[in-house]
Amino acid sequence: MRTLFDHQPVNDSFGDSALYVDFRDERRGLLIDLGDIRALPPRKLLRLSHIFVTHTHMDHFSGFDHWLAVVLARKARVTLHGGPNFIAQVEHKLRAYTWNVVQRYAVALGIEVLEIDTDGLIRRARFMSSTAFRREELEPVAMVQDVIHDEPTFRVRARFVDHEMPCLAFSLEEKAAVRVAPDRLAAMGFTTGAWLRELKHAVLTNAPGDTPIHVEWNDQHGAHAETRSVDELRPLVLDVAPGERVGYVTDLRFTEANVQALVELLAGVDTLYIESVFLEADAAHAKRKNHLTARQAGEIARRVGARSLVPMHHSPRYEGRGDELVAEAVAAWGGRPPDQKV
Template identity: 45%
Template sequence: MRPLFRPALVNGPYGDPALFVDCLFERRALLFDLGNILALPPRKILRITEVFVSHAHMDHFMGFDWLLRIGLGRPRTVSLFGPAGFVAQVEHKLAAYTWNLVEGYETDFTIIATELLGGGTARRAAFHCREAFRRGHDETLRLQGGIIHDSPLFRVHAAILDHGTPCLGYLLEEKRHVNIWKDRLDGLGLPVGPWLRELKQAILRDDPDEAPFRAWWREGERLCSQTRPLVEFKQRLAHVVAGDRIGYVTDIAFNDSNIRSLETLMQGAERLFIESRFLDEDAARAKDKRHLTARQAGWIAAHVHAGQVIPFHISPLYRGREDAVRGELASAFRASAGTP
């Protein structure tokens, strides 16, 4: 399966948290946490459509200004998500600048902020550039089953965790995945091309089987096409499987309520990105700061049956000792895997 999501830590395992998730073929990307993002080229920042912030400690949220700076003057909307109090935090960030000249802008860069409250509700507000980013369009939302964001291709689940302050853990779930048997294209006399992406989208949208679908391509200057009922392309070329799942969790205390919440949230996570802030030798410090040790992170990853575990947000205390952190995480993950 060629995964739809390609995740990469913007600042490596030690730097500010920011996980850039490119959605292949979609010309869009997601970001989990918004620490310093200067290492991301602007063309990548301009692909970001949603940002899922765990909490607004500075190392997780200071990249907001750069996101705003790059997006300003462009006809784009970026949606941000965070814990209780987050909408006001976005509002205050925007209110820190002077906006007297933006009303006549041709474009209307827009930020939509959503905060997850308890009891399956959320609050949302929009900030339009042309309205000088004044808070508006306030609404309260009812969420279904912890799903904080739903789009045709994927959904994002969130859980409120404890870090001494509410902190969100996320699971990114691709709804279904369409594989194309490329070796069968020849038999139909069809080349690869952007139409395959349109075919995948039609299948994922559940377009009716009898709906005409047009495969198209160019031969030099000439535009060629072949139209058949969707079902024919589907049966001959496509293979639909369960989608990819990526978990993201950071800045949490190692306690029962967090573990219980993660058991539910992280079901089926193939790749789990999890903070490994401290080594076990500094477990008292981790407890004090409501962070995880690498050993605890490995235990959690095994406990939720993650397929693979990737550490990040490692304390700079351990620069030069990355192998020790990874080793501790891996051995806890292996030792606990398979235990009930």
């Protein structure tokens, strides 16, 4: 089924953590984790509206400077989400540079930073290039049902897991999606266009049947525009399908409390990206390092009921042996082998 998101790790499984989430048909993207992201072309970095950071170990946050250098003077607004102390950490990054000419840039950059705290409060601050990134405090908001970001088409939920420090696990959730039958569209003489999004939104929000939809489309005869009601267009709708859910889990210890938190956040998730840092043979070492073995990652995927599994964040000590880590995780999960996406 066609989904809202197209998700792809930025690096191979031995590289730094970062998941790029592209919106199909929109010039927009999300990023989960901000490690080494130099593999992303500037046009993809410029599309980012929101960046979600699990924790600020260097392999998850050192890409901040590269990102900032690319978007500065070219992008107007971005929101960064992170865990405890995140606002101060972003501020320290910004304070490390000299900003004596940044006020003159034609496009002013506003960075809104959301700090999710373990007490369920989301603290907020803004840094504008027009004021040399002086910190502005914004009103905090309370987190409700793990939701840290909400839009008409998707939401992002988060839970803390223990990595000898609080670390965020994310669930990216497409809301129910309306599917349109292409043959019915053709039979009515229409082609796709932005108006379809308007219709889908009207159907999902149960808008009244006489709500007007401005149908604008192009075909070989040129551009057309008509106004039709939701009821007139409703026969185009094939069905309303549940949206896709993507889980992103790194870094964490293997504890029962962590497994429980993940079951609550991610039960039945469609795709689970999860760290598989060490082989089970090195479980004692994994424990000392506050990381999972591949077998433990697979066990979490099984208990969560993940439908597809992507093991990631392999230790460099296994370079050339990625297949073994994946095989160990998949065996413990017990489901289909992962898509060979990378």
